[in-house]
Structures are given as structure tokens and as C-alpha cells.
Amino acid sequence: MKIRLEFKQPWEATNATTFTLVPTKQGTRVTWAMDGENNFGAKAMSMFMNMDEMIGKDFETGLTNLGAVAEATAEQQRAAALQPAAVPNAPAAVGGAPVAGTAGAGAGSAPAAQ
Secondary structure (H helix, E strand, O other): OEEEEEEOOOOOEEEEEEEEEEEEOOEEEEEEEEEOOOOHHHHHHHOOOOHHHHHHHHHHHHHHHHHHHHHHHHHHHHHHHHOOOOOOOOOOOEOOEOOOOOOOOOOOOOOOOO
């Protein structure tokens, strides 16, 4: 998954950020990389600034949100897998009445004795 990350402070910059998701036995391993121009001013500032302190909280929030979306999607997929498959060309009930020959329609039963 790729995103365009735009910084406004302490200087404006745009970076391509890539998230790589790899399934594991324990869940999913998420790694990220950020590519962009690192001019002389940015290099000098990086000597005195901690990028993890600057954007670490934002990435943690994003990973938490990604986890919630992934779990919800997985739950929907599990629920869909448990649904019975539709039978093509199966007769359908009209007006809520059972279709003859189906369960509950009395198929195969004899009339009550009088």
C-alpha cells in the first residue's frame, strides 16, 4: 500500500510512503518505508530532531486504525463464509407461502382422516 505523505512543519515536504503487509502465523507484520528528497537543510535539521517523536504518534494511530479495519474485514469474511451458498435455479416461495415439495409444505403427507 502506498500513500503520499505531506509535511507542513517544520518544513514543507512530500514523501512517498510504502506499507508492506505480510501474513504470519501470529497475524500480519506491517513494515513501512519513506522515500523523499533530503536536501542539505533537512539533513542538518535531522541532526537535531527526532523523527520518531515528530511522527511516531501519527504512525501508531494509523497502525491501530489499520488493525481495526483489518479485523473488521476478517470478521465479515468469516461471517460470509458461514452463510449457506445460494442454489442456482432453486424455486422461490411467493408471498411467503412454501413451495410445494419443500420442507414445511406438507409434501408426502396424507390428508387427515375424517
